[in-house]
Amino acid sequence: xxxxxxxxxxxxxxxxxxxxxxxxxxxxxxxxxxxxxxxxxxxxxxxxxxxxxxxxxxxxxxxxxxxxxxxxxxxxxxxxxxxxxxxxxxxxxxxxxxxxxxxxxxxxxxxxxxxxxxxxxxxxxxxxxxxxxxxxxxxxxxxxxxxxxxxxxxxxxxxxxxxxxxxxxxxxxxxxxxxxxxxxxxxxxxxxxxxxxxxxxxxxxxxxxxxxxxxxxxxxxxxxxxxxxxxxxxxxxxxxxxx
Numbered sequence: 431x432x433x434x435x436x437x438x439x440x441x442x443x444x445x446x447x448x449x450x451x452x453x454x455x456x457x458x459x460x461x462x463x464x465x466x467x468x469x470x471x472x473x474x475x476x477x478x479x480x481x482x483x484x485x486x487x488x489x490x491x492x493x494x495x496x497x498x499x500x501x502x503x504x505x506x507x508x509x510x511x512x513x514x515x516x517x518x519x520x521x522x523x524x525x526x527x528x529x530x531x532x533x534x535x536x537x538x539x540x541x542x543x544x545x546x547x548x549x550x551x552x553x554x555x556x557x558x559x560x561x562x563x564x565x566x567x568x569x570x571x572x573x574x575x576x577x578x579x580x581x582x583x584x585x586x587x588x589x590x591x592x593x594x595x596x597x598x599x600x601x602x603x604x605x606x607x608x609x610x611x612x613x614x615x616x617x618x619x620x621x622x623x624x625x626x627x628x629x630x631x632x633x634x635x636x637x638x639x640x641x642x643x644x645x646x647x648x649x650x651x652x653x654x655x656x657x658x659x660x661x662x663x664x665x666x667x668x669x670x671x672x673x
Contacts, residue, residue: 449490449543450516451563454673459557466553467543472496474608478519478534485530488520488550493540495601497617499533508582509617510575512537512594514601516668517567523550524564537609538602563672570671574664585658587620588628592657594618595638597664599647610643632656 452460472478472494479485481501489496495514499507510532513519519534528547545553554561581590594617598607611629615622632638637653639646647653654661 448492448515449518450672451518451567452490452543454563455557455559459559463545463553463557463560464543466549467545470542470544472536472539472542474536474539476536478536479530480533481531483530484528485520485523486547488518488523488545488547490518490543490545491515491540491601492542493603494536494542495538495540495598497535497537499535499617500531501533507533507616508619510578511571512597512601514538516601517571518564520547520550521564521568521571523547524554524568537598538607566671570668573667577660577664577667581658581660582619585660587618587624588631589656589658590618591625591628592632592637592653593661595632595645595647596650596653596657596661599650600665605647605650607645608643609645 452463455463467490470489472489472491478489478496491513492515495512496519497509498511498513498519500510501507522528522530554564581593591614594614598609599605611622611625614625614629618625629638629640632653633640635652635656637647637649637656639648
């Protein structure tokens with residue numbers, strides 16, 4: 431596993447604090463939790479954990495986003511979660527589980543708050559607000575996982591790709607990001623040719639521009655029309671439970 435680059439203490443400034451889970455906590459809880467965090471720079475492609483690894487740190491992304499993939503025995507993998515500044519990495523620790531069962535790697539480079547497992551455990555015990563918020567976050571994740579299962583089974587690749595691009599745009603905070611056909615195929619659980627056809631269809635409709643892994647969203651409203659209804663439903667679920 432490649433280690434993240436730690437920012438100097440001077441990097442702990444308000445502009446780096448943009449994680450929605452932490453931002454909603456009372457100021458006193460925020461200050462105490464962040465005093466035990468480091469600002470780290472996550473690099474694209476960096477592997478945070480593999481199945482069977484012990485979870486030694488949790489991450490609260492701010493400007494970065496991370497893919498979580500489960501590898502079925504007869505397939506190269508399927509993305510089960512895309513986490514940006516709305517969430518955290520290391521959720522099993524909320525329930526006292528120390529081992530992860532999925533592969534986690536950085537999809538979009540950028541900063542994150544990092545906290546040791548021991549400090550995180552202390553924070554959960556000492557902050558009722560943090561504990562309550564993260565339990566609600568777990569509820570959102572469980573419901574979103576059920577929705578993703580239905581989406582993968584019943585919706586067409588083009589609609590699922592449009593949904594994934596919207597989710598990525600939200601977390602990248604940009605209209606432009608990079609991902610290859612091979613990785614998209616893995617994340618969506620389809621063959622590469624399926625991704626090629628779906629991306630070509632979206633590009634023909636002038637919703638995106640795609641070249642050598644560089645994607646630019648040209649028409650977000652049109653992309654939302656092309657996406658399956660799971661996109662808005664997942665975001666509404668988060669807003670309803672977490673505010």
